[in-house]
Amino acid sequence: MSTTNLPPESLDTFPKLLAHHVEVRGDRPAMREKDYGIWQTSTWKEVAAEVRDFACGLAALGLQRGERVAIVGDNRPRLYWAMTAAQALGCVPVPLYQDSVAEEMAFVLDHAEARFAVVEDQEQVDKLLDLKERCRTLETIIYDDPRGLRNYDQPFLHDYEAVQKEGQTFLKSHPDFYEQAVAAGRGSDISVILYTSGTTGRSKGVVLTAAGCINAARDTVAFDHLNDRDQVLAYLPPAWVGDHYLNYAQGLVAGFCMACPESADTVEQDLREIGPTFYFAPPRVFENLLTRVMIRMEDAGRMKRALFHHFIALAKRHGEKILNGEKVPLPARLHYALGELLIYGPLKNVLGFSNIRVAYTAGEAIGPDLFSFYRSIGLNLKQLYGQTEAFLYVTAQPDGAIFADTVGPAIPNVDIRIEEGGEVLFKSPGQFQGYYKDDENTAEALTPDGYVRTGDAGFFDEATGHLKIIDRAKDVGRMQDGSLFAPKYVENKLKFFPFIKEAVVFGHERPFATAFINIDMEAVGNWAERNSIQYGSYQELAALPQIYAVIGENVEQVNRDLAQDSKLAGSQVRRFLVLHKELDADDGELTRTRKVRRRIVNERYAELIAALYDGRTEVHASVEVTFEDGRKGRLDGDLTIADVETFPPVQPAIRQAAE
Amino acid sequence: MSAVATAAAPNQNQQEDGGVTQNTARVFDEVLLEVKDISLAFGGVKALTNISFDIRKGEIRAIIGPNGAGKTSMLNVINGFYHPQDGTITYKGQVRRKMRPHNAAKQGIARTFQNVALFKGMSTLDNIMTGRLLKMRTNMLLQAIYWGPNQREEIRHREYCEQIIDFLEIQAIRKTPVGRLPYGLQKRVELARALAMEPELLLLDEPMAGMNVEEKEDMCRFVLDVNEEFGTTIALIEHDMGVVMDISDRVVVLDYGRKLADGPPDEVRRDEEVIRAYLGVGH
Structure with a gap:
């Protein structure tokens, strides 16, 4: 492992960095x-x-400095090259999500006023041809893969290779053109416009400058000691800030090699073949992988299964400590080394994780067990927190100080401030210039002194000094005594338990917090079967006293965790009930992406919520349900309300002394 | 509305979705294969009676008809598996004598089967490589030691197979044993193997049977792409009327071993006799 060797600071655009790498490591991949x-x-x-x-070809086709160039497609090398080529000409690449609906694509193309679009294949060409009427500015389409396009005779359609050929001709008559164009680039130029996916209303174009991008990437490259021996697999959508930052920007700063998967379906195999050293995946990917490993282990022979469980238990005890560089007795170390040889090594190999030095996850809360599983087998999995407006990183966990429920301290050169209401504000070298042609939203997102509002609520954990993100700022409420109430944070903690599928926590402007619990039919049903407990329906299963006991313990555990945080101690759940029906999107209780709709739940279950607060121990519930065929019916049941022990907040000083 | 017509209905939606359509009427002049007065009988059972039609170079030709109409028998006659008692087959201008299927294969006729006929234990790639067998020049001994000219040859063939894998978008299952694949993908692998033979005439026996709408759409796309990219002439048997009407240039209709109609899809669709025998009448 060679040490990080940052390029000179004077190189303030990506094309300049590319030229630098040609000089320094021209023959490296x-x-x-x-x-x-x-x-x-x-x-x-x-x-x-x-x-x-390609850049010269674009110039020959008439692309002018300052224009936006739309890029649509999967992770293809040529599309990444098109980005650099556009930047070399002082133009702004605008990557688009290749699977976005026509409506959205038309909006972005029109909004960015792109005359040129570089796309992957026939599918994207067809889409753009359909949209061409509506996008007044779109003039030229260049495609990478000519398959199926032989009979398209539109004069504004160009083959990528043909454009490059034209570029070569152009270069002969203008030999210094490219170098001059690159040299004319300034760090203050717009480097890229990334459109946010638009889950909350219209997409907004996040404008990022070249110097900002490169400075941000320099900080994290140094932070994680990335260098030109590293390797990544670029499998995330190029229009997403994560791909543009982690692979494109960091790659051009550190000079490492980026591999593109063969197709979206082969990512897993490609991962195994490439063996990246730096890896990012959302928590759900890690979860799916673990589930698959566990299922396959259940099918393995008895001997293998015993070995696996023995060493995974060992890893649980010592693995994380070894990874964090803490003190571990020598026999345990030797035992762990044997495990590495027999289990952890081969397992990581199968998953394509053998060479990983740094892996990140972000985007949603990750279960502590899941998180420590990967860490315990020696995968340096860390969490980061960021957003498009910051050009990804705001915080990241440094090696050796990793906690499942924090996202780490601010990375170097980033300043974080927590507002009165709990909203997290930051100022970073990579932060955006504003939303493209949208002053109104820009003004809303920036404070007068130049900080960016994240829209997320969080606080710094007193014991570790790491940032904890608890919820969207607008969803965070206050208990009656004025303390912070973060329903989603508590719900996520509850949902990490295998028996709990969904939880809804109440407490805004109430004296204490309470919860509805939905059991996980599969996990609980399995458990009942193994313990020979008979049940006839979901409702019956949910009402079992044994289930109440287990869930009660789970809630108590969450309360104990919450008590560790003086800020969140007030959100401890004092009473709960297990719902007799699953929250369902058909009844409007969940969104189609399975997020709880609090307003609807509040309305439908007003009686149950009242019972949680008026001290009743039993309540009769009757709700209307919609069956799959659209018929409606009523579901009746008597529900028990259980009380749970709560804990006084632990003072950090005492906690440290206790340890 | 009869059952058959109802079954075909969902696929007419595809057309409206702008999915898979062969819009403009294409014109083909050169006859690639002509069957004339073909009669085939198994003992007393007459499978085919005096069938005559032609397949022109570059077109997509559909053969349709109710169950037992003799469609598959017709394909078997074309690729030399059955020998008709009567009639002549002219392929590329030459009247064909009795021939075995492998002779037909050598002349550029490849096919897929109604019930997938792949080597279940072999990987997708190996299955496709078997399609190259007739193109291999080196002998078994050289192949066994994998050296010299054989190595170069195998690399060349592998490259061709990889192009097909890329074309049919089956990279992810390259190394998967075929028996473990879902039915829709097995059909695609079978098409890949047939394509590996670089056929001039491709016979597809119900390429979309048992597929869901999405898989059918994919398959249609591939059939059209094969026809367009490689210029391969395609004769296909299919029950899904939506598919047939959408992608074929000309349709021949069989019933009880006799030819009922022959012509462009629109014409055939309006043919009284065809409606009565096969498409069904709306009541």
Whole structure:
């Protein structure tokens, strides 16, 4: 492992960085792509030539400095080269989500006023041809993969290779054009506009400058000691800030090699073949992987299964400590080394994690067990917190100080401030310039002194000094005594228990917090079967006293955890009930993406909520349900309300003394 | 409305969705294969009686008809598996004598089967490689030691197979044993193997049977792409009227071993006799 070697600071645009890498490591791999089943490698020299030819081709087609160029497609090397080529000409690449609906794509193309679009294949060409009427500015479409496009005779359609050929001709008559164009680039130029996916209303174009992007990437490259021996697999959508930052920006700063998967379906195999050293995946990917491993282990022979469980238990005791560099007795270390040889190593190999030095996850809360499983087998999995407006990173966990429920301290050169209402504000080198052509939203997102509002509520954990994100700022409430009430934070903690599928916590402007619990039919049913407990229906299963006992313990555990945080201690759940029906999107209680709709739940179950607060121990419930075929019916049942022990908040000083 | 017509209905929606359509009427002149007065009988059972039609170079030709109409028998006659008692087959201008299927294969006729006929224990890639067998020049001994000219040859063939894998978008199952694949993908692998033979005439026996709407759409796309990219002439048997009417250039209709109609889809669809025998009448 060689040490990080940052490029000189004077290189303030990506095309300049590319030229730098050609000089310093021209024959090192820059990009890999699997073509016809074989990994093909392009060196920095080759990449630079490709970019140069394409840039000149774009210029020959009439692309002018300052224009926006739409990029639509999967992770294809040529599309990344098109981004650099556009930047070399002082233009702004605008990557679009390749699977976004026509409506959204039309909006972005129109809003960005892109004249040029570089797309992957026939599918995208067809989509753009359909949209061309509505997007007044769109003039030229360039495609990477000519398959199926032979009979398209529109004059504004160009093949990528043909454009490059034109570029070569252009270069002959203008030999200094490319170098001059690159040299004319300034750090203050707009480097890229990333449109947010628009889950909350219209997409907004986040404007990022070249110097901002590069400075942000320099900080994290140094933070995680990335260098030109590293390797990543670019499998996340190029229009997402994560891909543009982690792979494109960091790759061009650190000079590491980016591999593109053969197709979206082969990512897992490609991961195993490439063996990246730096990896990012959302929590759900890690969860699915673990589930699959566990299922396959259940099918394995008795001997293998015993070995697996023995060493996983060992890893649970010592693995994380070893990874964190803490003191572990020598026999345990030796035992763990044997486990590495027999179980952890092969397991990581199967998952494609063998070479990983740093892996990140972010986006949603990750279960502590899931998180420590990967860490205990020696995968350096960490959490980060960020957003498009920051050009990804706001906080990240440094090696050796990892906690499942924090996202780490601010990374170097980032300043974080917590507002009165709990909202997290930050100022970072990579922060955005504003939303493209949207002053209103820009003004809303920025404070007068230049901080960016994240819209998330959080606080710094007193014991660790790490940031904890608890909820969207608008969802955070106050208990009657004025203390912080973060329903989603508590619900997430509850949902990490296998028996709890869904939880809804109440407490805004109430004296204490209470909860509805939905049991996980599969997990609980399985448990009942193994313990020979008979039940006839979901309702019956949910009402079992044994279930109440287990859930009660779970809630108590959550309360104990919450008591560790003086800020959240007030959110401890004092009473709960197990609902007799599953919350369902058909009844409007959940969104289609399975998020709880609090307003609807409040309305439908007003009687139950009242019972949670007036001290009753039993309540009769009757709700209307919609069956799958659209018929409606009523579901009746008597529900028990259980009380749970709560704990006094633990003072950090006492806690440290106790440890 | 009869059962058959109802079954076909969902696929007419595809057309409205702008999915898979062969819009403009294409014109083909050169006859690739002509069957004339073909009669085939098994003992007393007459499978085919005096069937005559032609397949022109570059077109997509559909053969339709009710169960037992003799569609598959017709394909078996074309690729030399059955030998008709009467009639002549002219392929590429030459009247064909009695021939075995492998002779037909050598002449550029490849096919897929109604009930998938792949080597279940072999990987997708190996299955497709078997399609290259007739193109291999080196002998078994050289192949066994994998050296010299054989190595170069195998690499060349593998490359061709990889192009097909890329074309049919089955990279993810390259190394998966075929028996473990879902039915829709097995059909695609079978198409890949047939394509590996670089056929001039591709016979598809119910390529979309048992598929869901999405898989059918994919398959239609691939059939059209094969026709367009490689210029392969395609003769297909299919029950899904939506598919047939959408993608084929000309349709021949069989019933009880006799030819009922022959012509462009629109014409056939309006043919009184065809409606009575096969499509069904709306009541």
